[in-house]
Amino acid sequence: MNLSKLTPSVFSHLYKDIVEFRLTFDLPVEQPESLDQAADTLHTSLAIEELTELADATDKTEQADAIIDTVYVLMGRLVHLGDDAPEKNIGISYLIDLLLNVAEHRQIDFIPCWNEVHSSNMSKVCKNQEExxxxxxxxxQQGIRLLPVEKGHYIIAKCAEDFSNDEKTIRKGKVLKSVNYRPADLEPLTK
Incomplete structure (x- = not known):
């Protein structure tokens, strides 16, 4: 099968970023035996959610966000399984290639948008003790206790105990965003 956009170098770039993300956030990497029914259902529901966002997108920025997020989820499944080359899971690789083609047809420069989303995702963790x-x-100040979890060069801020107030409930172990978290800004990349 000819993948026109998912070249080996593009695949390698995406795979490396998802390995970094999954290792940092304590998600399975190259552990196919851990892909049980619950994990399979989660991967599927996330992909459906992102594809639905793509169908509902009303402008190029929303389309870019949905395409990137869908590829992020699909690559997450490949990394979970340890399928570290496109030919190891041609079905998912084909779906990713289709999405890369859609991005091109919508004049969305995929890699810069991907890099922005990945950078935003990684900004959820603390880079040092001061942060x-x-x-x-x-x-x-909100009454939420944290537990620091060191992962590589990062510190993950996790909720230390269940928290609930009138506005929200946060479960013990949930990763909470760093004060330096910044949402992805795809607007300048999609004009």
């Missing part, structure tokens, strides 16, 4: 302390203070 973690500022994050801990921020959540403490």
């Amino acid at each position: 973690y302390q500022a994050t801990e203070q921020f959540y403490a």
Whole structure:
């Protein structure tokens, strides 16, 4: 099968980023045996959610966001399974290639948009102790206790115990965003 956009170099770039994301957030990497029914259902529901967002998108920025997020989810499944080359899971690779073609047809420069979303996703974790302390203070003011979890060069701020108030419920172990988190800004990349 000829994949016209999912070249080996593009695949490698995406795979490397998803490995970084999944290792940082304690998600399975190259552990096909851990893809049980619950994990399979989660991957599928996330992909459906993102494809629905693509169908509902009303402008190029929303389309770019939905395409990137769908590829992020599909690549997450490949990394989970350890399918580290397009030919190892041609079905998912074909879907990704289709999405890359859709991006091109919509004049969306996929890689810069991907890089922006990945950078935003990685900004959810703290880069150093100072950033973690500022994050801990921020959540403490809301009555939320944190537990620091060091992963590689990052510190993940996790909820230390179940928290609930009138506005929200946060379960123990949930990853909470760093005070330096920034949402992806695809607007300048999609004009």
